[in-house]
Amino acid sequence: MPELPEVEEYGRYIARHALGRRIVRPRVLDERILGATRAAAFVRSLRGRSFTRVRRHGKHLFVYTDRKPVLHLHFGMTGDLAAYRDASKQPRFAKIVFDFEDGSHLAFEDVRLFGVAELIDDPDHFIIDHSLGRDPLDPAFTLKDFRALMSRRTGAIKALLMSQEVVAGLGNLYVDETLFQTGVHPRRSSAKLSGEEIAAIFRTMRAVARKPRLHVPREEGSPCPRCGGVIRRAVAAGRTTYYCANHQR
DNA sequence: TTCCATGTTCCGCA
DNA sequence: TTGCGGAACATGGA
Incomplete structure (x- = not known):
């Protein structure tokens, strides 16, 4: 795993x-x-x-x-x-x-x-x-660094977080979890994220990389454990993606 | 039998 | 140049 x-x-x-x-x-x-x-x-x-x-x-x-x-x-x-x-x-x-x-x-x-x-x-x-990006658990990896990496990107946030050239180590499940916790839709353009959202993604991504329990149910139609919305299954960045249609925007 | 899978890489297209 | 969809890789399990 x-x-x-x-x-x-x-x-x-x-x-x-x-x-x-x-x-x-x-x-x-x-x-x-x-x-x-x-x-x-x-x-x-x-x-x-x-x-x-x-x-x-x-x-x-x-x-x-x-x-x-x-x-x-x-x-x-x-x-x-x-x-x-x-x-x-x-x-x-x-x-x-x-x-x-x-x-x-x-x-x-x-x-x-x-x-x-x-x-x-x-x-x-x-x-x-292999052009590997920063490791999320590297203590020297700062929000400022992350902002700099993000500033040159325009694609979907999920694809960006999955790319090992930007941040190395997150995969399909932990990216879904990061976006679920920050309330960001996986297909949102990286360029359209607010400063606060970027900061939240950075913080959450690092916390998630320390392996908490994963909260996003990987099943279409499940109730969202956070807001009671409905969990959707879709394909984003070429991977099966689960997200809450209600609180992830 | 068919579909799906936590990853990476390469190709083609816009 | 950037980003993304799709295919390929190889195989077991539901």
Whole structure:
């Protein structure tokens, strides 16, 4: 379930279950998850290494080792992690498994293969090369910065918040939640938002990225839990969108 | 059998 | 140049 809050949890999960453990055997169960990395290089580069640090930017996770290549993980739509000791607990859709010296295992699983587990040289270069925007949880990300980003945009606010080049980490569900909480219609033009609305979106987006419960019912015709209006289902920014037809304008 | 899916990328069009 | 719709990717689950 990978948007920013989930990826943040995966980062902590790796910190808890993998950091400081020596990899005795990296196993590639399905090469299609490797992106541009070749299986032989993946195994050769990680065998004998230890994971030393986890870093997240948006929906991307970077796991450093005690040497050069950095493991880059992206969870696509169905990526997940599983740590276990009993080898029989290996997940059905595991694509990569790390066998650690202490007998524990960490699996990267992904049913639909939209995720990636690959080796890269430098996360900073990766972020630049992929034009990733600011991370909502970055403490240095200010409302002023956000206003500057917004000022050059005219398209629908939902598309803007979904774009990883503007703000990195929000996906379909959390964008719907942000707009629901701020009372802004997903198709509103970014250029027509008031200063107050932009500030509210900024605040809410950052709060939502810390993973509160989601309030927008993802079901057409449900009553709005906030105002009693009716929840509508539509397509915006190419994605199924749920919003309250009454209080989101 | 058909439809749907929390992501990203690429193409074509306005 | 900007923005967006649609398709593609690959697959399981309702």
